[in-house]
Amino acid sequence: MIIRRMFATPAFRWKSPYDELDEMRGRLAHLTRALSGESESRPEAGVYPLINVTEDKDYFRVRAELPGVKAEELDLSITDNHLSLSGERKIAEAGASAKWHRREREAGKFSRMIELPDRIDPEKVKAKIADGILSIMLPKSASAKPRQIKIS
Amino acid sequence: MSDIQVKQKQQAEATMEPTHSGKIFSPAVDIFETGTVITVIADIPGVQADDLEIDLRENVLTLSGKIRSRDGEGEHSVLREYDTGTYFRQFTLSEVIDQARIDAKLADGVLTVTLPKVARATPRKIAVTAG
Numbered sequence: 001m002i003i004r005r006m007f008a009t010p011a012f013r014w015k016s017p018y019d020e021l022d023e024m025r026g027r028l029a030h031l032t033r034a035l036s037g038e039s040e041s042r043p044e045a046g047v048y049p050l051i052n053v054t055e056d057k058d059y060f061r062v063r064a065e066l067p068g069v070k071a072e073e074l075d076l077s078i079t080d081n082h083l084s085l086s087g088e089r090k091i092a093e094a095g096a097s098a099k100w101h102r103r104e105r106e107a108g109k110f111s112r113m114i115e116l117p118d119r120i121d122p123e124k125v126k127a128k129i130a131d132g133i134l135s136i137m138l139p140k141s142a143s144a145k146p147r148q149i150k151i152s
Numbered sequence: 153m154s155d156i157q158v159k160q161k162q163q164a165e166a167t168m169e170p171t172h173s174g175k176i177f178s179p180a181v182d183i184f185e186t187g188t189v190i191t192v193i194a195d196i197p198g199v200q201a202d203d204l205e206i207d208l209r210e211n212v213l214t215l216s217g218k219i220r221s222r223d224g225e226g227e228h229s230v231l232r233e234y235d236t237g238t239y240f241r242q243f244t245l246s247e248v249i250d251q252a253r254i255d256a257k258l259a260d261g262v263l264t265v266t267l268p269k270v271a272r273a274t275p276r277k278i279a280v281t282a283g
Contacts, residue, residue: 067261108156132197132261
């Protein structure tokens, strides 16, 4: 990008002249995102629970926030490279005489199918739930791990 | 029972500038009261008892919980539908609370705080003797 300077005098700042334009561009993008009202351009499946999937060399890890759900109330199964997660979130009754100030937590059934990008080994999948966070560790199947090829 | 709908976590503006970086979320809460006790239930998955602070002063109840980062090294993100961060929420309580008997339980990422109300002085009938 070529920038024309209005004045011949050299700028006092030492950083490049593109910095200010970059900053303005970033702020404008942020403003349009905020005005459009959607969350930060994240692909939304729109199914409860929301999940984060990470991978490293040997494992996929799927995490979901499920506060108040116990292990017995969850149903997890694997078919091929599809992970099925379903269950029910229950909320304790408050009693007939209770007066509500706020009611933001929701209860109900949920059921979600998660497709994993690669082959996994269904025998070795481990899952645990602690502090309301479900963590599923899925070891990649041997064919999915990158294999080094020697060049002779 | 109907299915649960997806709700993105509410991100909150920090009332005071935080020294650490990271997002702040306002947890979903249920608040209800009976004749003797106010109960506050908050969804704070990922917070352990040591990282949770409950403060009550001048009738303002402050809940704040930190998340320990769970991503291991060498992991990179394939799909990210939710963010994690500190949970923070404040409430003004209209009733006077008996501070000595406040009880808080954290189980499965759900915090239940029971705040018993101070027993009000009951009106006493005064017998009038004819004299």
